[in-house]
Amino acid sequence: MGVKVSVVVPVAEPGPDDDAFDACVRSLLEQSLPSDEYEVIFADEGCGEATRERLDAVAAVRPNVRVLHLDDAGGHPGRGRNVGLAVARGDYVYLLGQQDRLERVALEMMHRAATETDADILIGRLVRGDNPPPRVFGRNRERADVLADGLLGLPTAHKLFRRAFLDGRGIRFPDIDAGPAEQAFVVRAYLAAKVIAVLADQVCCHLGPAPEAPPEPRAHVAGLRAVLDAIDECTDPGETRDRLYAHWLRTGVLRPLGGRRLLAARPDQRTALLAALRELAAERLPPSLDRHVPVHLRARARLLRAGDLAGLVALAEAGRGAGVRAELRDVSWDDGVLDLDLAVEMVDGAGRPVTFRADGDRLLWVPPLPGLALPPDLADVTGAVGQARMEVYVRDADNGLIFFLPVSGEVCRSREGDRVRLWAVGRARLDVDTAALGRPLPRGEWEVHVRMYSGVQQARTRVAGQRGSRLSCVGILAGRQRRLAIPCWSERRELSVCVEPRSFADSIRLVSPAATALHREGGVFVVLPVPYVPPSGGPPAELVLRQMAARPRDVSVPALVEPGVPGRFPGQLVARVAVRRLPGEGHLTPGLWTPALRVDGAETDLRFLLEVGRSGRTRVQSAGEPGTLAARPSPLARLAARLPGGPWLLRLGRALHDRYLPAPPTTETPK
Known part of the structure; x- marks a missing residue:
């Protein structure tokens, strides 16, 4: 039998203590697919001698591992992947990063799903940190649509590609920065593929950390141009192209011009970024696209097109601290299923409810920055507010795996004068037998999170009990397998559910x-x-x-x-x-x-x-109780500081304060 899957991994020098690279290599060598049915291609893009020797040692004892030493790979971030694609022998190719790792059954499950659906591209479920998964992973999909199913929200190359499809279409990584090159590659593949399938009920890949450093403006814009060029080559002018363009207007142009990223940049960096993005917008992204982006980003678009950097910074400052507030009203067991009764509302940086302005039967968004106004046709969020919703999910505290829970409820409105307030109430149900996409929830401690989309923005936070309320912690033997499940609470009164605690003492x-x-x-x-x-x-x-x-x-x-x-x-x-x-x-x-x-x-x-x-x-x-080990020294503490051994004791107290009293919880700032 021939090679079913080739895995291509470009490797730069990982450093002597890179545990993520070790985990990546182990995950590739321990796949459930027989070793003669898959191959691993490491593309050495300038590793040190020790790493080269290590990769060669692996290849020497593993017939299905090859190492390509590309000594002249410098200057072309995609060359390692391109060479790997050129020499790959598998029917399908999977592209992995050196800090990513595969689940043991990933290649076997993805190849089976790809052959069953005759897919040119198979997207296996991805996990990164505590980020909730895109809705596309809500269920398996034999025929996914690039726009309708939100595939553009998955722009990385972590996918299973039919090799003959890539070769036949000549799809390769362009000679630009790694991140934009990856997006351009994926866009070409998305738009050329006849069948794109999604494997949602099996976690396939755990992604490494996202890059922290902001991109250099000119390189970032060059990457966006490459993506837009790929769209032009694969689509005709019209609604589809406009919506594709609007996605990168939102994610590549407007998102970097707000929030923490903009506020953390130096003044010269802000100026360079605005100049580069404004030039691109003037050439390729006309104002007619603004209607396709969320309303709060339309305000950024107006400031961008006007070259108003001060306005962009002021708008980002005005939105600082905005998020979502969740009130947990009840926790109870109902025939073996945990019921969570919740009320959720978007709030501004001062903790006030976010409201909309009523204009007849329409709702208009009001920018948080005084003096900034949108025309009524751009400020109208009536239709978007009609899609407001609350989502609840559980996250494994150890590995970041996330599953959404079924929620029943409604979005409520109240009117005061010309302002309309919006909030959601609902009941989420956690069934340990089916919570993992129809499968039993794995053993472990699962944090409970809530996310709200208001029609304008979305934000998420941990579900926490209210101060002074009685916290339920009744455990039961739940599900067909009679596994012990316990609602439990962190020191900050944040809710988790533990499935099968390690021992009687651990449950307490x-x-x-x-x-x-x-x-x-x-x-x-x-x-x-x-x-x-x-x-x-x-x-x-x-x-x-x-x-x-x-x-x-x-x-x-x-x-x-x-x-x-x-x-x-x-x-x-x-x-x-x-x-x-x-x-x-x-x-x-x-x-x-x-x-x-x-x-x-x-x-x-x-x-x-x-x-x-x-x-x-x-x-x-x-x-997490306010005032515990208060920082202000008491008279006894001041006396202790003068006694033998007293300073040591006070340092111990301060260390315990830091350990047992972390900073207050924060909500995710809307983007």
Whole structure:
């Protein structure tokens, strides 16, 4: 049997400690596809001697690995890929970066899907950091449309291409900067392909980090010209070409002229960027395209065409801090499915609800910058607001894998004078049996995120419980496989759902920020929720408290586990601890204490602190509670600083403050 897939990987010098490159190589060597059915082509684009020797050593013991040493590859970022495509023997070719990695079954699953759909291009599901996946990955698609299915939002070359299709059409990487060359290559392929298929229910590739450095303006514009040239070659003038042009007007021209990217640039960089993009817009991107971009970018377009850099900077400043606010109103189990009752609203930088101006039966967007106005035909967002929606998804805290949840609800409006306020309410349902695109949700801790599209902009944030509200942490044995699932809360009261915690003690750790301390009978009862108490009552446990001091002491006391009501109320773990003012064995003294749970001889750290005051009053401090380990020194702290060992203790306190009190959560700023 011949080679089914060739994987081409251009390699620049990865550095001695590049773990991502190591992971990339391992992922390629450990594919489930038989080794005689795929090949790996490393294109050396100027690696150091050690990396070359390493690649050659791999090729020496792996018959399906080849290394191309391209000593003169400098100056042409796409040459490594082009040479790899030229020598590839597979029916299909996959293009990978040196900091990306494939899932073990990726090549096998993508090749099967491509042959079944007779695809020229097969797009396997991609994952990058905590970014939610494009909606195109909502389901498998045998025939995807470039515009209708949003394929332009996937401009990188991480796809399976039929080799005969690329060769027959002469599709190669142009001699420009790597990023624009990749986009031009993909656009040509998209527009020439007869069949583009999408494999959504299998994660295929984990992308490396996106480039942080902003592009050099002239090189960026040269890349955009190459993309527009590719569109011209593959389309006729008309609506389709205009919409394709408008995509790059939005992503390549207007997006760099706003938000954090613009504000972080130096004045000379801003000036050069505006000049280069304005020149391109005047030549290739007429004002008639502005109606195809979101309304908030139409304001940038007007400022761009006027050459108003000060206006662009002021508009970016006015939008700083805007985002989305999510109110979690209830969390409950319904026949084995977790229900999340949510209300979501877009807010400006001051936390005020974003509103629209009513003009008869139309809604008009009002720019946040005073003095900037759009004509009514460009400011009209009536149709777009009609598509406003709320989306909820879960994200694996370890590997970034994301799945959207089904949401039922509605978009609400209220009118005050000539202003209309918009928000969404709905119920998201998490079924651990089907949440992973119809498959069981893998084991792990899954963060819950919400994203809102208002018709103008979109933003996302973590779902968090309201301060002072009771946080549900009831665990159940969910699904057909009866796997333990637990709603749990971070120190910032952000919601996650843990599927199959590692142990009984770990299930308590997850919800331990909800611990309380009660004074009774001359002692302190530390009470922790227990999400799920097994019929056996759980193993014997001890609460271990360790003093944060120059000479730390441990106090260990037995803990009693009391069952709750399955599916309705959690159980609780109760431990009685004595408190005294003077040091001694077996009791707490004034100061800060870190807790752990000891089960079967192993300790599990809990996620709160216990503070004992000089009067013996004891309170639980959540790691995210405002005021914990306050930075302003108390009289006792000032005294401690003068005592032997006191400065060390204060430094320890500050370190713990940084560890247990991270910065407040932020929302994603709309783009």
